[in-house]
Amino acid sequence: MGQGGSVIGAGEAVWGGFSAFFSIWQLCILQFSPFFLAFIVGTFFCTPGQRHAPPVIRATLPASLAWTLSFTLLYSLLIASALPLSRPLISNLGSLRIIAGVLILLVSLYIFLMGRRASLAKWHRPSTLIVLAMVIGISFALMYSPCITPMLSDIMGLATQRGTAREGWYLAFLYGLGTSIAMCAFAWALIAVLSRSAAVWRKARWISDACVLVLVVLGLMNISGLMTFYKAFLLGLAL
């Protein structure tokens, strides 16, 4: 059962995921890419008591790494449906998406409060951001309905069969890693451009609040099931 996949190298899988981000397949990745940007930009600009932009990489690297790891791990598990762990996850996706929505709302609340309460500044540490980024990464993998690109089709050909599920999972992990790296690089570039301007930094709270709003909308869409409308109308419009 399932199709036989072609032989794909590790580097090829990473590149396939990376290049998908900058190709027509971005239309599918739009399911979560704007929300990832909202998270990274929101946490960067909500830094309390900060008058100037901190170094971009230093401020965003821990969260980016944590997001990449958690998103890629869960995404690849969901792709590799022949693995024993994957089926229960897929069977419970509906409930898990609601939980993901609640978690996204909690992360939004953190960003919102952090920009307002100086007393909470002691909590705004890389370790906190790592936990939040992991939560967001897991949530995004759950809410994602991947469009199957030609390379992903080959990978799934392996990942959906018991005999080759391990190899398929490994390649799916690398493919997801490529997409995540591209997304993080894009986010860093965006923040680097934004934070260079003193005018933008003066509006840091507004930017952070706008990001919170985007994340709140995402959380509510996941809880209510309106995410389907986002996919059908906004992604459909782009095509």
Add this chain to the structure above:
Amino acid sequence: MSLRFYKFLIFASLAGLILAAGVAALLLFQQDADEETPTRSRAMVKEFAPDFTLALLGGGNLRYAEIKGKPILVNFFASWCLPCREEMPAIEKIAQEYRARGVVFLGVAVDDTEAKMREFVTRYQVSFPVGLDEGAVIQKSFGLYGIPTTYFIDKQGVINYFHAGAVTEELLRHELDKLL
């Protein structure tokens, strides 16, 4: 960057690697345990298609029990999905050809709205029965993650093959011929 930050990064990276390795080991262990029981191997024992009821566009329900015993092609798609748009003309062409030979074609829209599904069906002149999988009930029963995915079910109700990704005319002909 400060020494403290470097230390933290190293710690975080190690923690991440340990976590990834742990999950990988768990997966591999579970898979090995399953492979020790050959009767449970999907490669040896193919799965039966799950029972489902599809609310059809244009009214009425289609129950799997009503069509069981015939060769069936079930295509999961969404109106906003690029590869779904690419493959639909090929599926429609093959449907025109194989319907006369007794194959039942079904389209199941997932993560979609009825209005958009209707637009999609009109745009690609889909002639076979199509319905919206509200609540992702059918999607879950097939264990589906990612679209498009096409299932080929034989006369015994066994999923003979499935393809994740856009299908081609050649692939459709090859798999459908095996069901006849």
